[in-house]
Structures are given as structure tokens and as C-alpha cells.
Amino acid sequence: MSTPSEPGLDRRIWALAWPLLLSNITAPLLGLVDTAVVGHLDSPVYLAAVALGANFFMFLYFSFNFLRMGTTGFTSQARGAGEATLVVLLRALLLSTVLGGLLIALQPVLRELGLWLLGGSAEVQDLARDYIGIRILGAPAALGNFALIGFAIGLHRTSVPLKMTVVMHSSNALLDFLLVQVWHFDVRGVATASALSEYLGLAGGLFWLRREIFGDAWRTLPAGALRRLAPMLRLLAVNRDIFLRSLALLSVFFFFTAQGARLGDTILAANAVLITFLLLLSNTLDGFANAAEALVGDATGRGDRRALDAAVKATGRWTVLVAGLALAVFALGGAPLIHLLTDLPAVRETATTYLPWMLLLPVTASAGFWLDGVFVGATRARAMRNTMMVATALFFPVWWLTTGWGNHGLWLAMNAWMASRGVLMALVWRRRDRG
Structure with a gap:
């Protein structure tokens, strides 16, 4: 394949970059919506609890951003080499599911360690425990989204992460309003909205990548690809x-x-x-x-x-x-x-x-x-x-x-x-x- 000309390469760079720029710019909206909703409740402890919980998940999930980066690298290389890309995603989704399950199982230990480091009054920490205990149930989807976004970038389908972000933010905003303002679930409603929006984003990503996942790529998947140890070990490394x-x-x-x-x-x-x-x-x-x-x-x-x-x-x-x-x-x-x-x-x-x-x-x-x-x-x-x-x-x-x-x-x-x-x-x- 020939090297693209400089003007053509610049157009490719912008075609890849602009959806991700919009996605990155809108990313803080999730926290702003949560803050705005609980900021109108009758006590500042709710806002403080959500702030503690949001910081906990920011650090926790950022630690697993390798699922996004690693999947992008392996997918783009497989695409360039003309090899199967679906197996890269399947390995990443398998790993994200296992890790998400471990986070749920270890939630009590991780929660207490995080709250000890973050501090806060006893009342705020009690509310933050409720928030963390509910939102952690979205961990498999949150980590799976990292894998899907990395897969989409590796395939040069950068509009998919933008669409996933829009789905997650809009559904989170709607669920926040319903669960907190209408049904009065305070921080539990905010946590439930965040967890559910992760699963809706995952569903959206699977839908927009359905041809790359459920089409010919699935039918031509090499036999025993997921059982091969060497590629999985390289992914883990x-x-x-x-x-x-x-x-x-x-x-x-x-x-x-x-x-x-x-x-x-x-x-x-x-x-x-x-x-x-x-x-x-x-x-x-x-x-x-x-x-x-x-x-x-x-x-x-x-x-x-x-x-x-x-x-x-x-x-x-x-x-x-x-x-x-x-x-x-x-x-x-x-x-x-x-x-x-x-x-x-x-x-x-x-x-x-x-x-x-x-x-x-x-x-x-x-x-x-x-x-x-x-x-x-x-x-x-x-x-x-x-x-x-x-x-x-x-x-x-x-x-x-x-x-x-x-x-x-x-x-x-x-x-x-x-x-x-x-x-x-x-x-x-x-x-x-x-x-």
C-alpha cells in the first residue's frame, strides 16, 4: 500500500481526530450533570458524597485505561497486516469482564481503602459507601467500553466513541433526573444512573460495530483463536x-x-x-x-x-x-x-x-x-x-x-x-x- 501524500495524510488525521476531540471535550459533562442534580438537594452532604465517589471511580477506572490503549495498538496493527481484528477485541472483552468481576468482588476492600485516602465526615462517607456499592456494579461495562473504544480507534472508526459518549451522557442525565428529582433516590440514584449508562454505552458500541463483530469477521474467526496462549500473554504483558x-x-x-x-x-x-x-x-x-x-x-x-x-x-x-x-x-x-x-x-x-x-x-x-x-x-x-x-x-x-x-x-x-x-x-x- 502506498504512503499517502501529506495533504491526504493531514485529512486522515483530522478525520480520525475530530470525533475524539468532541468526545474528550464532552467527557466532563458526566460529572457536571451529577453535580448539578445533587447540588439542588436539601443538604451539602449529598454533593460531598458524590464528589468523593466520583473521585474514587476516576482513579479506579483510569488505572484500567490500559484496556483502551492496548486494544488500539493491537487492533491497528492487525488491520494494517490484514489479520483478524475481532480476536483482539474478544480477548480484551474477556479480560475486561474478568477484571470487572474482580472489582465487584473486591469492592468492600477497595471502597474502604479509597475512603480512608479521600477522607470526609462520617455522614459523607456513609453516603459515599452507598454510591460506590451501587456504581461498582457497572465495572464490567465500564471496562468493556475501554476495549470497544480502543477497538474502534484501531479500526479508524473514531465516530463510534463519540456516539458512545453521547449515549452515556444523555442517558445518565435523563436517569439522574428521574431517579433523584422524581423518585428521590439521592446518591443511590446518581450511582444507579452512572452504572446503567455504562451498560447502555456498551450496547451502543456493540450495535455500531456490529458489522465488524457479528458479520463476516465472526464467521471467519480462526478456529481456536481465543485458546492460543501466546497472543493473550502478549496482551497481558x-x-x-x-x-x-x-x-x-x-x-x-x-x-x-x-x-x-x-x-x-x-x-x-x-x-x-x-x-x-x-x-x-x-x-x-x-x-x-x-x-x-x-x-x-x-x-x-x-x-x-x-x-x-x-x-x-x-x-x-x-x-x-x-x-x-x-x-x-x-x-x-x-x-x-x-x-x-x-x-x-x-x-x-x-x-x-x-x-x-x-x-x-x-x-x-x-x-x-x-x-x-x-x-x-x-x-x-x-x-x-x-x-x-x-x-x-x-x-x-x-x-x-x-x-x-x-x-x-x-x-x-x-x-x-x-x-x-x-x-x-x-x-x-x-x-x-x-x-
Whole structure:
């Protein structure tokens, strides 16, 4: 297969990226709907309980994002090589079902550990226990959605994740209203709505991918494909490495939040506002990272070095352009965004003081987001794990050496961590090119 021309490749990148950009931008709506619904109940403890429960699941489910990444890499490579892609999905769905069942079985232990780490009053924690106990029942579907989304991206069907997101958000909003406002199930209603919306999203994904799953692909599935041990072990190895990489990433963000809390409530609140800048940047760049996953995996599966190099360069170029745009937006709109996110004078003033560190984020963080996509497409999970571990090991000495700078030192360490991750991944990829 010939390498596409640069204009044609750019069109392919945007065709892959724009549905994922919309999906990423609308992702926070799930939390906003939950907050809006319980925020109108007669006590703030309901809102606090949902906030604790939502944070618990954010960390829990993010830890299993390897199901999405690993499935994308293997699917795109199989597509490029002209091999069966359905078996990749079936292995991922089998793994997600087993892991989802384990999460339900281990829920009491995970719940108490999470609530111990998150804190909160006794009344809030009791309500949060109800929330977690119900929402965890959606774990098999939530993990299955990771597998389906990864499969769809690997097949270059990026409109499917967008449709799944719309189904989950709209059904969650409707169920939230019915269960909380009409039938008065408080936090239990919010948890039930979230769990059911995961299953509806899974059903939608299976429907929109029905031809790739239930059509000729199913009838031509190689005999005994799921019983072959070597491919499953490779999937587990890649997922293990991405899981460890995700744990290292989460440890930095958890430590960052904890250290901000030690500097005072105002600093903690200001940092929470400023993290929004990083979330906006990552959600935007993830669209191009996902495009890199699909294109790099496809070229790797075909063994087409020219297409691989072209995909890496083109997605890198778009990443630089979007990072430059983000820098301009942060510089011009940073202060208005802070004022939009909070009306507390002390928090506004404190966040504005540390705003210059946000202007560095497009420079320090963008390469890491882009190269994540490149490495996932090439299934270089071990290299992703190792570079993240080294960058994380560098984060803590930088923070320790700058503790006298207070929150400035904390943000310096965050930017240094982001930059070192990108630099290390670039060096690994360059060495691979020379090899």
C-alpha cells in the first residue's frame, strides 16, 4: 500500500481526530450533570458524597485505561497486516469482564481503602459507601467500553466513541433526573444512573460495530483463536506495562494534590482551578494522540516504514501547532478562565499568581501526550512504562530541592516531570529509528 501524500495524510488525521476531540471535550459533562442534580438537594452532604465517589471511580477506572490503549495498538496493527481484528477485541472483552468481576468482588476492600485516602465526615462517607456499592456494579461495562473504544480507534472508526459518549451522557442525565428529582433516590440514584449508562454505552458500541463483530469477521474467526496462549500473554504483558505506567502517573497527581493541601486550603483550591488548564490541553491533544495510535499501528502492521515516519511527523506537526494555539489561548484567556471557574477573591488572586506556570504547559507537556499515541500504536508499552518511571523518579528530587519555593516549586516539579517524560520518549524513539 502506498504512503499517502501529506495533504491526504493531514485529512486522515483530522478525520480520525475530530470525533475524539468532541468526545474528550464532552467527557466532563458526566460529572457536571451529577453535580448539578445533587447540588439542588436539601443538604451539602449529598454533593460531598458524590464528589468523593466520583473521585474514587476516576482513579479506579483510569488505572484500567490500559484496556483502551492496548486494544488500539493491537487492533491497528492487525488491520494494517490484514489479520483478524475481532480476536483482539474478544480477548480484551474477556479480560475486561474478568477484571470487572474482580472489582465487584473486591469492592468492600477497595471502597474502604479509597475512603480512608479521600477522607470526609462520617455522614459523607456513609453516603459515599452507598454510591460506590451501587456504581461498582457497572465495572464490567465500564471496562468493556475501554476495549470497544480502543477497538474502534484501531479500526479508524473514531465516530463510534463519540456516539458512545453521547449515549452515556444523555442517558445518565435523563436517569439522574428521574431517579433523584422524581423518585428521590439521592446518591443511590446518581450511582444507579452512572452504572446503567455504562451498560447502555456498551450496547451502543456493540450495535455500531456490529458489522465488524457479528458479520463476516465472526464467521471467519480462526478456529481456536481465543485458546492460543501466546497472543493473550502478549496482551497481558502490554496491559501490565501500561497499568504500571498509569499508576506512576496517578502517584504524581495524588502527591501534587496532597502537597497543595499542606500549603493551605486556598492553595489547594487554586491548584484545582489551574489543573483545568492541563485537562483542557490534554483533552485537546489526545485527539491527535489517538490519531497517531491508529496510523502508527496500521503502518507498523503493514511493515511500511515510510508510512510510519510520515504518520509520526504529521501528527507531531499538528501537536506543535495546537500547542502553540493553546499557549496563545492560555496567555490571553487565562485570567478570564480563572474568574469563570471561581468567584472567591482569594482563590482568584492566588491562581493568577501561579498562572505563568500554565503558560509553560503547552511547551513542556505536549510532546509526552503526542508520543504516548505513537508508542501505543507501535505497542511499545515497556518503553512507555520505563520512561514514565524515570520521569517520576526525577519529579520527587526536583520537588524536594524546591520546597522552599512553596507552590512555585510544586508547579516547577510538575512542568519538569512533563518535560522529562517527553524528552525521554523522544530519545527512545530516536534510538529505535537508528536501530
